[in-house]
Amino acid sequence: MKTVKLGDLTVSAIGLGCMGMSQAYGKADPEESHRTLHRALDIGVSFLDTANVYGRGHNEELIGRVLKDRRQEIQLATKFGIVVENGKMGIDGNPASVSKRCEESLLRLNTDVIDLYYLHRRDPKVPIEDTVGAMSDLVNAGKVRYLGLSEVSAKTLQRAHKVHPISAVQSEYSLWTRDPEDHVLAACAELGVGFVPFSPMGRAILTGEITDNNSIAGEGDMRSTMPRFQGDNLTQNLELVEKLGVLASEKGCARGQLGLAWLLAKGQFIAPIPGTKRVKYLEENAAAADISLNDDEIAALDELFDPENIAGDRYTSSGMQSLDRD
Numbered sequence: 001m002k003t004v005k006l007g008d009l010t011v012s013a014i015g016l017g018c019m020g021m022s023q024a025y026g027k028a029d030p031e032e033s034h035r036t037l038h039r040a041l042d043i044g045v046s047f048l049d050t051a052n053v054y055g056r057g058h059n060e061e062l063i064g065r066v067l068k069d070r071r072q073e074i075q076l077a078t079k080f081g082i083v084v085e086n087g088k089m090g091i092d093g094n095p096a097s098v099s100k101r102c103e104e105s106l107l108r109l110n111t112d113v114i115d116l117y118y119l120h121r122r123d124p125k126v127p128i129e130d131t132v133g134a135m136s137d138l139v140n141a142g143k144v145r146y147l148g149l150s151e152v153s154a155k156t157l158q159r160a161h162k163v164h165p166i167s168a169v170q171s172e173y174s175l176w177t178r179d180p181e182d183h184v185l186a187a188c189a190e191l192g193v194g195f196v197p198f199s200p201m202g203r204a205i206l207t208g209e210i211t212d213n214n215s216i217a218g219e220g221d222m223r224s225t226m227p228r229f230q231g232d233n234l235t236q237n238l239e240l241v242e243k244l245g246v247l248a249s250e251k252g253c254a255r256g257q258l259g260l261a262w263l264l265a266k267g268q269f270i271a272p273i274p275g276t277k278r279v280k281y282l283e284e285n286a287a288a289a290d291i292s293l294n295d296d297e298i299a300a301l302d303e304l305f306d307p308e309n310i311a312g313d314r315y316t317s318s319g320m321q322s323l324d325r326d
Contacts (some may be wrong), residue, residue, distance in 0.1 A: 001045030002289050004271040006194025007167030009116060009146045011075045013264060013289045015047030015281065016040045017198055017275030021062060028277045030062075037066045039279045041073045045286050049170075049198070049273045051079035052105050052118055064110035071111055077196075078105050079150060079170075081131075093123025093132035102138050118170055120149035121323075128152075128160045135166035148196070151323050154187035155196035166193050173197035173272075175206060175244070175259050175305040176228075176237065177314060188269060200263050200272035205229070205237060207281075208245055212238075225316060232293040233312035241242025243304055253291055256281075261286035262301050 002013040021033040040048070050059045060078060067074065080101035083090045106112065119131055119136065138144040146167035149160060160166050169188055173180045174197060188195045201207055203223055213224075213234060228237060241255065248258045256274070263272045274285045293301075298319045315323075 001046070003288065004194065004269065006116070006196065006269070006271060007165060007192060009075065009147060009167050009194070011047035011194075011271050012045050013039070013271055014045055014260065014286050015049055015075075015077075015196070015271055015273035016045050016271040018048060018050045018059055018063060019054045020275045021277045022059035033062060033277050034066070036277055036279050036282050037063065038070075039051075040286075041070055043283065043286050045282065046073055047075045047077070047271060048274065049077045049196070050109075051082070051118075052101060052108075053079075053082045053084060053120065056084070057104075057108050059107055060108035064108055067110050076109065076111065077116035077148065077168075077170075078109065078114055078117065079118040079120040079148075080105065081118075081123065081150075091121045091123045093126040093128075093131040095126070095130050098131065098134035099138065101187075102143055104145065108158045113142065114144045114168060116146045116148050116168060117144040118150045118168075119152075120150050122149070122152050128156050129163050132160045132163045132166075132280055139164070142269055152184075154183035157184065157187050157191070157193065158216075161191050161193070166191070168194040168196050168274075170196040170198055170312060172199045173263065174200045174202045175262060175301060176202045176240070176310050178305070178307050185267065189267065192269075194269045194271060195267065197263055197270065197272040198275075200274050201256045201259050203229075204256075205241060206244065206259045208241055208255070210238070210241075223291070226314065227312035227316065228310070228314065230312065236311040240304060240309060244301075247297075247300060247304070251291070251293075251297070253288070254284055257284060257291055258289040260285060261291035261293050262298060264289065265298055266292045 003010050004013045021028045050063050081093055083092050135147050148168040150170040171180050177180050248255045260272055276282050
């Protein structure tokens with residue numbers, strides 16, 4: 001597996017987003033999740049991403065069971081800052097909460113140090129300098145190696161980076177979610193910060209596995225609430241996926257692999273973390289690291305998935321409000 005530098009942290013070029021093993025995309029098979037995590041390490045997919053909110057701690061506990069015997073093989077990333085109370089999502093970036101949340105994650109993860117610790121969302125009520133200052137105390141205490149931010153603007157990143165070096169920014173980025181190209185990618189490149197795309201295959205739509213609303217109708221599947229997956233929006237977006245299939249066929253690879261290869265071609269500081277809970281798709285995703293695209297192929301994908309061609313928002317209106325657009 002090729003590697004990517006996120007600041008001073010070296011990670012596998014293709015990582016593994018673990019959220020779906022505990023929530024959001026229907027029920028997971030615990031045994032298959034366990035096999036997938038071990039298989040990831042066996043083939044060099046060593047950059048594992050979780051968060052304290054995923055499954056309300058379940059996801060960190062799951063990874064902690066794998067960590068027990070294979071900690072030295074893993075670049076471990078987790079996040080804090082999103083809180084769920086009475087079914088409603090909130091954001092807590094209070095400096096007084098930072099150490100407590102970290103201690104809870106360390107216990108669940110069965111480790112004494114987190115390689116990359118992210119603020120999951122910027123708390124609009126708390127200056128980013130205050131939150132990052134508290135996070136830097138964790139580095140000084142040896143409980144965290146590197147710091148990250150998730151879904152932040154270029155301005156917020158620049159402010160945070162002055163307090164303590166930020167190693168990575170994690171945001172949604174894929175062929176059909178190109179927002180980071182506006183300002184954040186340029187800021188990362190300028191500051192020497194890595195970029196970690198989550199949902200790099202558009203929550204599976206770019207794989208071709210989703211063909212209609214019935215494909216995402218399972219209990220607990222968050223996509224059923226997202227505007228891009230509904231009605232005429234989904235119909236229009238699936239037309240793009242159909243054309244992606246033609247390009248993938250010409251390249252001799254799967255649709256999702258082509259999308260991952262496109263991301264890797266966007267910068268040597270980019271390490272996508274496709275999520276899966278199955279060995280089959282893990283192996284397919286990992287193989288994308290060996291696919292090279294020429295300038296014409298990149299341009300064709302850029303044009304096909306021009307943001308103006310995408311129908312619907314990423315999240316509901318309340319979800320969009322949680323994003324940092326400073």
